[in-house]
Amino acid sequence: KQEVTQIPAALSVPEGENLVLNCSFTDSAIYNLQWFRQDPGKGLTSLLLIQSSQREQTSGRLNASLDKSSGRSTLYIAASQPGDSATYLCAVRPGSSYKLIFGSGTRLLVRP
């Protein structure tokens, strides 16, 4: 059974810092992995999607990497801003299904 874990559960950093969020999954047989952002009381915004054949994806200040063999992904946020404060969720799509399995999320607070 696929399990997704995110570390740390919460993170507080001063504005301007570069930071890394971690996601690990137990079964390497995935189709793709997505990183999402969720603001309090809101739905999910897709940030980056990495196909199983890819190593990384970049969008602006965000960079996500994928090491399928070791079951790990990282989300790198450069030059963090208070507006980046949110919960970040990673989710994997098992190879045999369209379902997404979510991690528990990392709650990020960027202090001005």
Added chain:
Amino acid sequence: GAVVSQHPSRVICKSGTSVKIECRSLDFQATTMFWYRQFPKQSLMLMATSNEGSKATYEQGVEKDKFLINHASLTLSTLTVTSAHPEDSSFYICSARDSGTVTYEQYFGPGTRLTVT
């Protein structure tokens, strides 16, 4: 980009009543939609997969008679919480798979906050 809407965004109902939540894909066709439930400060838990024109597939532990799902068209799925109780209070989020893309990316709705009093 692809947009998914949910209605209502918030609903308060009395215990014992039924509540219907709609999920619509606005600019793409979705043969498959997904319903998730999220408790405060917890992650999303998949409840069921909604398939257009056929029965929904429920995850283990989800009562199909309590959470009725109908996917009558390529752009609309509904979740009806029947005989709601306070423990059903939660944040319900739907997503829709764009069947016209290679990546089969899912797009998420803004969520519906259900409070049962």
